[in-house]
Amino acid sequence: MDYTISKKVNKNFIAAVDAVTGELKKEGFGVITEIDLKEKLKEKLGVDFRNYKILGACNPALAHKAVQLEDKIGVMLPCNILIQEKQNGEVEVSAINPLNSIGGVENEALHSIAEEVSGKLQNVIDRI
Numbered sequence: 001m002d003y004t005i006s007k008k009v010n011k012n013f014i015a016a017v018d019a020v021t022g023e024l025k026k027e028g029f030g031v032i033t034e035i036d037l038k039e040k041l042k043e044k045l046g047v048d049f050r051n052y053k054i055l056g057a058c059n060p061a062l063a064h065k066a067v068q069l070e071d072k073i074g075v076m077l078p079c080n081i082l083i084q085e086k087q088n089g090e091v092e093v094s095a096i097n098p099l100n101s102i103g104g105v106e107n108e109a110l111h112s113i114a115e116e117v118s119g120k121l122q123n124v125i126d127r128i
Helices: 013-026 037-045 060-069 108-127
Strands: 004-009 030-036 052-058 079-085 091-096
Touching: 004 108, 013 030, 013 052, 013 079, 013 091, 013 108, 030 037, 037 052, 060 108, 079 108, 091 108
Parallel strands: none
Antiparallel strands: 004 091, 030 052, 052 079, 079 091
């Protein structure tokens, strides 16, 4: 099973970030963290790097359900979505596949939440 849900998009980097953020909202997610790796690598290492942004997305209702079922599941939250500009200028969007990331957790109720989150993230990727 693939650990990401990915798609190359016909948008520039900034438009892709905006589209992802908007589509996440439609699925009940908010962006609670944003890491601009290009900026951080320049700041900390003096390295030039391509556009590479990680959005930490959270669906509060589903996160609440998950934490009630499994108290340590927070190590897998939030759901990360990566928007990156490849070397050839193409932009790719990738989301964590929660079905894969919780595979080792032995809790069937949690697996149904992961299926729901996976479906929502797939919807986001499909619509951008």
